Amino acid sequence: MADEMKKLRVGCYGAKGSYTYEAMERQFGEREREEHYYPLFEDVLKAVSEGAIDYGVVPIENSSTGGITEVYDLIMKYDCAVVGEQLIKIEHNLLGVPGATIEDIDTVYSHPQGFAQCRPFFNEHRDWTLKPYFSTSRSAEKVAEDGKKNQAAVAGRAAAKLYGLSILKENIFFNDSNCTRFFVIGPHMEITEKSDKITLVIAVRHEPGALYHVLGYFFYGGMNMTHLESRPMAGRPFEYFFHIDVTGRLMDPSNQHTLKGLESMCTYFKILGNYPSCISEEERKEQR
Secondary structure, eight states: OOOTTSOEEEEEESOTTSHHHHHHHHHHTTOOEEEEEESSHHHHHHHHHTTSOSEEEEEEEETTTEEOHHHHHHHHHTTOEEEEEEEEEOOOEEEEOTTOOGGGOOEEEEOHHHHHHTHHHHHTOTTSEEEEOSOHHHHHHHHHHHOOTTEEEEEOHHHHHHHTOEEEESOOOSOTTOEEEEEEEESSOOOOTTOOEEEEEEEOOSSTTHHHHHHHHHHHTTOOEEEEEEEEOTTSTTOEEEEEEEEOOTTSHHHHHHHHHHHHTOSEEEEEEEEOOOOOHHHHHHHO
């Protein structure tokens, strides 16, 4: 990370009380920092790229709804690096102004991911109007500012406490193991002895079996692939970039050899980062 004596400038998607804010808190701990909040994913990546902040935190993958594809595209667009990751348990609640009841509600605000992660609950309230908003924390902030009993937001307990809202219905998510993975973004790679996870982007020849043969390098090199996401290439229909996460260390000669062989088989190859992997909250509890 940056100079330990320097006051960090860090930014995250959303606002205080958001899950992204929790990820930022966990990543940077008690370190003195100047915090910035952004309404769009692109704002965070652009701020890192332009040097307005030292690090940015954005969600990249949810265990219930999958990869957040826009972020993959933005990391490439702004030529940023992945320098860390955090896993945060997501526990969505329905929040309203004090004195409101669930019977009062007819309009709900949330980031689209929040609605998706609580789909069965909202299927039981089809008469409600669901309004996509910037983030779950910003949704809570709006409901608090509007002060209307008919409005509610999907957000966590931290947002309820921060904005003075009541929990009208707790735990409205459908997956008890619902968690989101966040990337910590920097302007360039930062590799240490603790770096044991690699994120890279590749493209392969548009021919049968090309991806199969390329991915075989990970198997034979003993590098476990933990995530694979495809993104379409602009201007090249049905051709894709593949964003891949694997266990590995760029300091390890055998991993370097595997990746060099992989690169020789690709039409595009770029390592986005080699950083310390983050364990889940369940794994953390088991270690206590």
